Amino acid sequence: MHDYALSAVTDPGFGNTLDALCSTHLPETPTKPASKKGKMETLEDVLVTSNAMKIEGLKKTVDFVSAEVKDVKVKVDHLTSRLQLGEQQIETCETRLADLERYSRRLNLRLRGVSEKEEENIRDEVIRICEQTYPDGKGKFSFAIDSVDRLGKKQNQIGSKSFPHAVIVQFTSRIVRDAVWKAAKSSAYLKDNGLWFMEDLTPLDGERRKKLWPMAEEARTAGKAAYYVGAHAFINGTEIRLPAYAEK
Template structure:
């Protein structure tokens, strides 16, 4: 495990040192030693122990003492000034950072408040949208209750589809034969013209709900329709058609089991109890 050394002790044995060693090679070697120590252990010397110091050392120390103290004082002052400047600069940066953080926190609080307000408004709009969608769906469903669709009517050249629909209605429910020209308002085929061999469905709009309902009720058991293939169907909305696709298999299974099951508009019932999706 590595250990960080922050202070060290230097032990120097000066036995045999005298004036003969104080010449250029000796001083150069001494300075090299100081250079190596300063490069590898800068400003970490804790104690310097000198053993068997010759008589020249006290004299040299007295001469160098004042210079060492002056150098150390200058170094300490320089480092202190630099440290003080660094602390002041960091204090200013911290203060600026604090102001920035306070500003950001205030902005975040405002954003949270705005998001909460927007979320509340969005929920209100979703409720309002749901209400309007329900109302629009109810209005569409009500308007389609005046319609019936007719499938299996072959297309002919220059066909008079209105006359053909009135004829089929008269055969299906002859009790209103004289009134069909007046109560059947609009008749046309659905979809786009194409080369398909399957005839397009026909939709008809009634002005009398009484005759509409009577024809629809009779069509369910009409022998004429069974023999000639035309088939009446309710004009359901897209949502009601999806519900019908989900509920009709359950109605059919209930009927196969001998239960009273029927489908009215977008609602299915088994033994008088409505089936829930």
């Protein structure tokens, strides 16, 4: 053994040196890089998780919108019911109002053909005409007629002809009013003087009678008995009705 080797072995400090060498950590062997297959699996997991989150978000949105739509539908149904009820109430009120207006006009008659003058006593003129129309009522009309008014202020001028406004006559007695109305239908005096009485219809009843007029006129031309009672028309005792679409 060489002297330098022996000295190293026999040297008391050599053990310490050896221990130091043995305690020194050597660098670790690097691990293998992740394979491409592992990377693909990781990407697929991310995509699946992302899509799942998106689907879950869409599901929550759809559930929310569905709940909102359901709530709106409930409100719409409620409003529709209220609207239908309101329409029924309006129709009922209109019917009652029409009945009241119709009842208030039952004492009235309209007289057409009475010439207009600058200063006229239309009440006295109407009383005179009523006495000529219904002679049995002479002496009663001063009390049986309440008010007489022109429906307008001036004459309607069409060419060389003048068309006086109608006169509305309000009676105090329904019996006298009906007697005048009945006598007027066959009065020679009214016919000879171009005068005629008419019922005082409501605007609604007037429109309905206009629509019924062609059917009544056709029946009369055919020799049938056609007449009116208020807004209702009858042919040979049978009431004729408008088609449903014409009633509106």
